[in-house]
Amino acid sequence: MAATVETPVYRAPMRSRDDAVPPWVGPERALELGICGIGGRLEPAPGSLAEALVTADAQAGIRLAWRIERFAKAPIGAFVWTRDVDGLTYLGRIVGPWTYDAGAAAAAADLVHVRRCDWLADPVDEGSVPPDVQATFGRGGRNWQRIRAASVSAPTLAVWDRYRAEK
DSSP: OOOOTTOOEEEOOOOOSSTTSOTTHHHHHHHHHTEEEEOOOOSSOOSSHHHHHHHHHHHHOHHHHHHHHHHHHSOTTOEEEEEOTTOOEEEEEEOSOOEEOOSHHHHHHTOOEEEEEEEOSSOBOGGGSOHHHHHHHHTOOOOOEEOOOTTSHHHHHHHHHHHHHTO
């Protein structure tokens, strides 16, 4: 999948807003299953994105609906950075559309709004992680977030290409 300098880049902490969920559960699940995602459990499980947005607004408020919509609208091919429990940084690419995972394990991790993601097999060495990516994680937070700095797309693509070539 070819990319241009304009390929969007996102930070995906994959940490639940439910403090009962340990912070490493989401990233661990995502890396293991080849997904990326956000939380926001919904009952009953929605069958479509439109249904998810309406249900999220009704059950948790418009802010959850907006988060789900932003996540779902990220283009296929967009880059995603995450960190695991050890602080290691991983790079992936979105390869599938939004779905709702209604399984018990997804609910336990509160990683229910998911997309298929092609993760690099190994963490990216810290010296290769673009400084603007490091800065977004340094600020903390739990939000799925587009990294809009102009200096992030080209270095992210270079890391992707280099690590994929080393396979």
